[in-house]
Amino acid sequence: MTAILQVKGITKRYGGLTAVNAVSFDVQKGEILSVIGPNGAGKSTLFKLISSFVPTSGGEVLFNGTRISDLAPHKVARMGVVRTFQETTIFKSMTVRENIIVAHHLRSKSSLFGFFIGSSQARADEAEFGASADEIVDFLGLQAIRHELASNLPQGHLRALGMAIGLATKPTILLLDEPFAGMNHDETMTMVANVRRLRDERGLTVLLVEHDMPAVMKISDRIVVINFGEKIAEGTPAQIQANPKVIEAYLGSEDAAIGL
Amino acid sequence: MKTSKKLGLALFLLAVFVLVPVMIAATGRKDLYYTLTSVALLSIGSAGVWLTFYIGRINIGQGAYALMGGYVSAILMTQAGFSFWATLPLGGLFCALISVGIGVPILRLRGVYFAMVTLVLTEVARLTALALPVTNGAKGITSIPLPGALSIGGVTLIPDFATMANPKLAFYLLAVTMMVASYAVLWRIVNSRLGHLCRSLQQNEELAASIGVNTAYLRVLVYAISSFFGGISGVVFVAISQSIYPSSFVVTDSVNFMLYCFVGGLSYVAGPMVGTLLLYFGWDLLTVAKDYQMLIYSSAMIALMLVLPNGVLSLLDRIGGKK
Numbered sequence: 001m002t003a004i005l006q007v008k009g010i011t012k013r014y015g016g017l018t019a020v021n022a023v024s025f026d027v028q029k030g031e032i033l034s035v036i037g038p039n040g041a042g043k044s045t046l047f048k049l050i051s052s053f054v055p056t057s058g059g060e061v062l063f064n065g066t067r068i069s070d071l072a073p074h075k076v077a078r079m080g081v082v083r084t085f086q087e088t089t090i091f092k093s094m095t096v097r098e099n100i101i102v103a104h105h106l107r108s109k110s111s112l113f114g115f116f117i118g119s120s121q122a123r124a125d126e127a128e129f130g131a132s133a134d135e136i137v138d139f140l141g142l143q144a145i146r147h148e149l150a151s152n153l154p155q156g157h158l159r160a161l162g163m164a165i166g167l168a169t170k171p172t173i174l175l176l177d178e179p180f181a182g183m184n185h186d187e188t189m190t191m192v193a194n195v196r197r198l199r200d201e202r203g204l205t206v207l208l209v210e211h212d213m214p215a216v217m218k219i220s221d222r223i224v225v226i227n228f229g230e231k232i233a234e235g236t237p238a239q240i241q242a243n244p245k246v247i248e249a250y251l252g253s254e255d256a257a258i259g260l
Numbered sequence: 261m262k263t264s265k266k267l268g269l270a271l272f273l274l275a276v277f278v279l280v281p282v283m284i285a286a287t288g289r290k291d292l293y294y295t296l297t298s299v300a301l302l303s304i305g306s307a308g309v310w311l312t313f314y315i316g317r318i319n320i321g322q323g324a325y326a327l328m329g330g331y332v333s334a335i336l337m338t339q340a341g342f343s344f345w346a347t348l349p350l351g352g353l354f355c356a357l358i359s360v361g362i363g364v365p366i367l368r369l370r371g372v373y374f375a376m377v378t379l380v381l382t383e384v385a386r387l388t389a390l391a392l393p394v395t396n397g398a399k400g401i402t403s404i405p406l407p408g409a410l411s412i413g414g415v416t417l418i419p420d421f422a423t424m425a426n427p428k429l430a431f432y433l434l435a436v437t438m439m440v441a442s443y444a445v446l447w448r449i450v451n452s453r454l455g456h457l458c459r460s461l462q463q464n465e466e467l468a469a470s471i472g473v474n475t476a477y478l479r480v481l482v483y484a485i486s487s488f489f490g491g492i493s494g495v496v497f498v499a500i501s502q503s504i505y506p507s508s509f510v511v512t513d514s515v516n517f518m519l520y521c522f523v524g525g526l527s528y529v530a531g532p533m534v535g536t537l538l539l540y541f542g543w544d545l546l547t548v549a550k551d552y553q554m555l556i557y558s559s560a561m562i563a564l565m566l567v568l569p570n571g572v573l574s575l576l577d578r579i580g581g582k583k
Contacts, residue, residue, distance in 0.1 A: 051470070053466070053469075053470075072469070072474075072476075073466075073469040073470060074469045074470075074472050074473055074474045074475065077469070077470055077471060077472035078472050082470060082471070082472075083470050084470075085466070085467065085470070089464055089466065089467050090464070090467065091459065091460055091463040091464060091467065092463055092464075093459070093463055094459065094460075094463070098456070101456070102456045102457065102459070102460050102471070103471040105457065105471055105472050105473050106471065106472035108453065112453070112454050112457075112481075115452045115453040115454055116448060116449065116452050116454055118452065122452075122453070125453075126453070165467070165471060166470075166471075168471070169471050169472055
């Protein structure tokens with residue numbers, strides 16, 4: 001295994017507050033790595049740093065040895081590092097299929113002007129996008145809602161659509177921002193299976209930031225734990241479960257200290 | 261395109277190019293030429309504003325580009341001896357170029373912030389025209405010649421407007437031809453991948469960036485096209501009035517361009533055209549109400565926005581039973 005993504009001493013300060021402090025870890029090619037941590041630990045900030053949605057205050061992220069920190073988000077996506085979003089971030093007034101088709105942007109060979117005049121390359125692109133979108137719909141089992149307006153979808157389907165949008169860009173590494181948040185047990189299990197299949201059937205590397213412990217333990221090859229913006233542990237799910245620092249971070253030590 | 265749409269388009273073209281001139285000749289209402297020419301030109305400007313709405317930006321600055329295009333044409337014709345036909349694209353291109361410079365910083369703003377900056381833009385354009393020596397200050401530029409002959413390779417495509425028996429008709433035909441061409445471009449943009457990308461930008465810029473869309477580039481591109489439309493409408497306005505002053509296009513005009521889009525409907529390509537026609541004619545018809553003109557006009561506008569928030573064209577959807 002080789003490291004496809006290297007996070008090296010990445011730091012983010014907002015004024016006097018250090019949200020993420022010198023966090024380092026590697027993501028190996030073809031693994032599913034989860035970043036977990038209590039509320040306010042800096043998970044989301046770390047996620048935005050890796051996907052280059054916020055500028056760093058220090059350190060860097062390397063993808064296949066190339067620095068991607070502080071690049072424009074669309075350039076990072078172009079290199080194959082694609083993120084999904086935590087909230088219901090989708091194109092609301094488009095149908096599921098339209099959402100996925102528009103997300104094929106990176107794969108267009110025609111120029112925008114070519115699309116404007118309807119060149120043969122543009123038409124070929126459109127046909128390919130349509131076919132590929134249908135394939136993704138099938139892969140994620142979204143057939144029943146293919147032509148549904150995205151704003152009408154329930155939470156579970158929205159997450160799946162978010163993932164479908166990410167897949168349409170043909171990423172090398174997919175960054176999932178809390179993919180299981182707000183889901184019931186069945187939806188979570190479907191999602192866990194889907195994320196596994198991304199790796200097993202499509203060879204994707206997956207990095208996810210998540211809250212849902214049982215799901216994380218089930219899905220991850222390795223886990224990185226952060227607390228107060230710093231990495232406190234790294235290892236397999238079994239190692240993490242047994243790590244006293246992690247237990248302390250989650251259950252809290254102050255309570256014991258003040259005698260509660 | 262569906263057959264009904266094709267038929268509608270054919271009827272529309274027949275109406276603007278044949279029926280209107282025939283009707284005007286029959287009734288002798290030559291003054292209508294000026295009104296309809298203005299509607300056609302204004303609707304080109306509104307088409308541009310509509311396009312910026314399409315990427316989720318409220319543009320109240322189209323008057324600035326109309327003024328700019330007008331001045332570019334006037335200066336090139338009176339001081340550099342350019343033909344009107346050369347200044348028509350040049351005026352548009354100049355505006356597109358300037359809008360790139362202006363757009364790069366201001367298109368990062370969204371919502372009301374962008375709207376406020378564009379609103380100021382019109383005023384800046386007016387003050388610039390007042391201050392610069394080349395624009396001749398408040399005296400403006402007058403006695404601009406009518407469009408000359410347009411000939412390519414010795415073949416005269418369009419005769420000199422000054423020698424025409426009916427230059428008003430010629431201006432009308434020029435304006436509606438430009439309008440049809442502009443809306444064809446607009447329609448094509450909206451219905452090609454470019455339009456999908458604009459919609460993705462309008463609905464969620466962050467997500468658009470995450471799928472690899474160069475959002476900054478696309479915003480500026482769309483704004484440049486929008487400003488080109490503003491510029492060419494200004495060029496022809498100046499050619500008709502044969503003069504231009506810093507007050508030829510003011511903030512009110514910029515606001516009107518935006519209102520035309522609202523009234524027509526922001527989700528219909530023909531929206532700005534219909535909106536321009538309704539509001540321009542509506543205002544004209546209300547002159548009979550004298551002092552109450554503004555009151556009635558404004559009340560009707562408020563009522564319209566309450567009853568038809570998606571524009572007049574949403575009536576068609578209601579009748580058609582869509583949604």
